[in-house]
Amino acid sequence: MKELFAPNAQPSRPVFATMVGAQLLVLVLLWVFYPLQIFPSLGQVLRALGDLITTQGLLQELWASMTTALQALAIGTVLALGISYLTALPFFRPIAYAATKMRYLTLTGLTFFMALMLSSGHEVKLSVLVFATTVYLVTGMTSVILTATREEMDHARTLGLGEWRSFWEVVVLGKLDLMLEVVRQNFAIIWTMITLVETLYQSEGGIGLLLYKQNRYLHLDGVLAIQLVILATGALQDYVFVLLRRVFFPHSVLTAAAS
């Protein structure tokens, strides 16, 4: 028990699992027995969840948002990888630098320009998400590229690999697991933005629009139910990414354990 409060302690797995279970239990008990005035009770949230699933197509809306999010993530990842890898060439470094700074741009005005340029609502929605995802991913990915050391590059060069082949081996292949981690961490950005985007272009629905409607009519139980669904989806996504990393990059788990 003491070790749970000792700095840098490493409690055993069973102890840690018990602790997490107990914390969850306390949270649920607090929710059940001491409901705050403004906070819907667990029962209300569960009822709202059932209602959202059966009458308002929560799962279909979730699927619609999920497919859009995955589409945006795929396009954003390809773009961000391209921009980041191009930093090997000095000519492209200012572009990557500018891309990282675009994180600070607000999307409100941007959507207007995108609407002018693109024909369908779906395209605008997707392009906004792709833009936001790309700028965040480029920031993370260029940081990963900067972790390549001279020692690593020299090692590749001493094996007679040319400059591009050394870059391929050390930066592209050698850091691919870390790139996946960057994608995992930044996937959440899409979910935080999807509400905004789906309310701007309502024709395709989506869980963001559902959330917006629940919020608008002050159905707090429904809001909380949707938030919990998004939270669970995010947690599942994280888990899938960890699994992918273990399957495709088994060395990364070993390296992390060894360091």
Added chain:
Amino acid sequence: MTPYFHKEPVLTLEGVSMSYQGEVVLRDISAQVLNVVRPGMTQGQVVGFYGRSGIGKSVLCRIIAGLTAPATGTVRVGEEQHSVQAGDVGLVQQRYPLFNHRTLADNLLLAAARKHEPEAAKREVAAYLERFRLDQHGRKFPAQLSGGQRQRAAIAQQLLCSDHLILLDEPFSGLDVAMIDEVKKIILEVTTMDELNTVVIVSHDIATTTALSDTLWLMGYERDAAGQLLPGATISKNHQYDLAGMGLAWHPNVEAEPEFNRFVEELKGEIRAA
């Protein structure tokens, strides 16, 4: 004393200098390593290269390995004595880097593919894995190897693609006695693999380096006629020792010999005086 004679040069440094931001780091280094032939023996040689910490050993190492060009001077390697290029000289860096995303066998295969066709490369890798006692670990990733296995793997990888000349940067740094013995064993093993194999040890461990070497270069600073220290480290002619000629090489337990210890003390005196 074992009879021996020198043949063609395998490494030549000619007037090598290097500066960084106006500060001279290396000054006019000229030295040559010749192929040593010992009749009836198939054994390469070890060149020890001593320098105090921060003197510019790693810079010289990178220049010899063709990873950086000197400000002036040339480095020539191989039988044809061509200008060095990255990949001509194997360089085993201090932390024994390997590609962490590749298995050990893949790491070696990548190196072997430079000189051999795919099938021949696989055979070479299998032979090296066995020779370096790593045949049980081919499918492991570098993170799963012990320190000693990693050292052997890094050396094997460089040997597979270099032309007989291999540089070891600080191979004894931070190792305990048992590990130092292990590295010594590996170095001797490398020299016995091919009579053309030349191992250059760059180290600040004077006793261990001297014990292993056939030739020793001492890197230090020189003074001008007025006694002023000249900028940039160099290897003067007086500090290039033919240990084989002095009868201090190729003895199994040379470190226990009084003559060897006297010589090491002499070297230490020189280093302190500089």
